[in-house]
Amino acid sequence: MQNHLSYDEIMALEQRYRASLINSLGGFKSVCLIGTKNTLSQTNLAIFNSLVHIGANPPLIGFIVRPDTAERHTLSNILATNYYTINHINETIYEQAHQTAARYEANASEFDATQLTEEYKHNFFAPYVQQSHVQLGVEFKQRIDLTINGAIFIIGEIKHVYYPQECLHNTGFIDLELAKTITCSGLYSYHTTQLLGRLSYAKPNTLPHKID
Amino acid sequence: MQNHLSYDEIMALEQRYRASLINSLGGFKSVCLIGTKNTLSQTNLAIFNSLVHIGANPPLIGFIVRPDTAERHTLSNILATNYYTINHINETIYEQAHQTAARYEANASEFDATQLTEEYKHNFFAPYVQQSHVQLGVEFKQRIDLTINGAIFIIGEIKHVYYPQECLHNTGFIDLELAKTITCSGLYSYHTTQLLGRLSYAKPNTLPHKID
Numbered sequence: 094m095q096n097h098l099s100y101d102e103i104m105a106l107e108q109r110y111r112a113s114l115i116n117s118l119g120g121f122k123s124v125c126l127i128g129t130k131n132t133l134s135q136t137n138l139a140i141f142n143s144l145v146h147i148g149a150n151p152p153l154i155g156f157i158v159r160p161d162t163a164e165r166h167t168l169s170n171i172l173a174t175n176y177y178t179i180n181h182i183n184e185t186i187y188e189q190a191h192q193t194a195a196r197y198e199a200n201a202s203e204f205d206a207t208q209l210t211e212e213y214k215h216n217f218f219a220p221y222v223q224q225s226h227v228q229l230g231v232e233f234k235q236r237i238d239l240t241i242n243g244a245i246f247i248i249g250e251i252k253h254v255y256y257p258q259e260c261l262h263n264t265g266f267i268d269l270e271l272a273k274t275i276t277c278s279g280l281y282s283y284h285t286t287q288l289l290g291r292l293s294y295a296k297p298n299t300l301p302h303k304i305d
Numbered sequence: 306m307q308n309h310l311s312y313d314e315i316m317a318l319e320q321r322y323r324a325s326l327i328n329s330l331g332g333f334k335s336v337c338l339i340g341t342k343n344t345l346s347q348t349n350l351a352i353f354n355s356l357v358h359i360g361a362n363p364p365l366i367g368f369i370v371r372p373d374t375a376e377r378h379t380l381s382n383i384l385a386t387n388y389y390t391i392n393h394i395n396e397t398i399y400e401q402a403h404q405t406a407a408r409y410e411a412n413a414s415e416f417d418a419t420q421l422t423e424e425y426k427h428n429f430f431a432p433y434v435q436q437s438h439v440q441l442g443v444e445f446k447q448r449i450d451l452t453i454n455g456a457i458f459i460i461g462e463i464k465h466v467y468y469p470q471e472c473l474h475n476t477g478f479i480d481l482e483l484a485k486t487i488t489c490s491g492l493y494s495y496h497t498t499q500l501l502g503r504l505s506y507a508k509p510n511t512l513p514h515k516i517d
Contacts, residue, residue, distance in 0.1 A: 095438075096473065097427070098466040103364055106477070113477035115361035118441055118466060120335035120393055121481060121488035121498060122358070145357045145369060146334070148454040149327035152315055157357060181332055187501060188513055195507040206509070215309070226307075229330055234453060241447055241460060242360040248453060254310040254330060261308065265318070265325035266491045269333060275501060276333035276488050279478045281516075282503045286333060286488060286496035289399060294493070295407040297418070301400055304493075 117279040124277040126190055126209070127156070128178040128220045129170035136211055136220050137166045138203035140193050142277050144179070152251040154179065154231065157244050166199070171247065175233045176218040180225035183273035187283045215253055226272045228255040262305070266291075329491040336489040338402055338421070339368070340390040340432040341382035348423055348432050349378045350415040352405050354489050356391070364463035366391065366443065369456050378411070383459065387445045388430040392437035395485035399495045427465055438484045440467040474517070478503075 103111060123144035129137045141164070147153035158168045171177050182190045189207040197206055204211050210223035217230045230253030237246040260268045270286050277283050292301040315323060335356035341349045353376070359365035370380045383389050394402045401419040409418055416423050422435035429442045442465030449458040472480045482498050489495050504513040 094470045096470045100464045110477035112361040115364045117479035119356050119358045123332035144331050146331045149324040152327045191504045195509045252312045258306045258308045265322035267329035269490045278481045283501040284498035289495040291494045292403045297407045
């Protein structure tokens with residue numbers, strides 16, 4: 094049976110219940126670890142499930158920050174240093190990734206607290222997560238303040254990409270399932286995936302077919 | 306073995322190859338059908354994989370539009386009428402959902418072309434997809450032009466929610482796997498999911514545990 098909730102009913106819900114419900118409605122989400130370092134060389138690592146593709150030319154990626162949460166150190170480090178890493182989460186590290194959302198003291202690094210390993214390469218300022226199989230080095234480009242609720246939209250340009258060679262198709266597609274990347278739903282539910290199909294480019298008057 | 310691509314190498318790639326690669330890097334994504342109607346009552350339906358949660362209080366959801374694509378009718382209808390629906394995609398309809406990306410003539414409805422069914426309820430202006438199990442009725446709130454690449458970020462407020470009753474947990478979490486919602490990666494790859502675990506709220510000095 095299908096249930097219905099109106100706006101007024103949603104707004105009347107207890108706050109944490111509403112957060113859990115509304116966070117479920119956007120579907121399965123990208124979930125990643127964002128690595129940063131402040132100007133005193135202290136590292137930070139935080140889980141985000143609000144990643145969104147902005148464009149490929151140039152390669153741009155965005156995410157939403159809520160400044161009143163554990164995410165605030167990520168934001169201040171990015172604004173102070175301009176660089177961050179985006180690291181895919183796999184089955185082996187998803188519990189550690191979730192744990193980075195705890196409100197650690199300002200002088201504690203989530204890398205140490207969760208036993209994830211900092212990795213530095215190609216002279217990039219921010220730390221990658223060594224246990225992650227798909228890693229992006231990103232340069233901060235734009236901050237957009239969402240006046241509607243105080244959230245902040247951060248846009249960055251992808252400067253470095255690392256991925257497992259065996260996952261790359263000859264179309265440029267990267268097989269994230271083979272790379273063991275996971276997805277999430279709501280605030281705390283993590284999932285592996287199972288391929289349904291890769292479909293051909295959609296054209297009028299012909300149905301899509303499965304491709305390799 | 307891990308491959309590396311620099312920004313210069315990415316920018317030197319053939320355009321469609323680059324689009325396919327960069328679209329893969331954001332991880333598994335929310336994928337949905339957005340239903341609209343213009344002022345002449347002609348309906349439109351288009352697939353989007355750029356949904357992002359903005360906030361729960363009030364309930365806000367966003368997505369990215371590229372105005373030079375088949376997505377342009379969705380944008381013009383939303384700006385003209387203020388209302389749209391967001392419909393989750395399930396395994397049964399994913400090929401039809403993909404097909405909505407074809408460039409149909411301006412006077413053709415993707416509902417007819419793909420044999421998905423318009424559904425109207427609670428006096429909401431825009432059409433829902435009857436075959437979808439999780440449906441949102443959304444009111445347009447804000448348009449943000451991303452000057453960095455010409456994309457447009459659309460923010461709306463959730464006015465109606467429909468979901469299968471058996472999917473709702475007592476925390477407010479909606480079990481999207483039970484609702485048969487799927488996820489996507491890259492531009493054309495569709496996946497079902499398999500639960501790894503739902504984890505307890507993260508706190509310092511204690512590890513998360515699995516919850517129901």
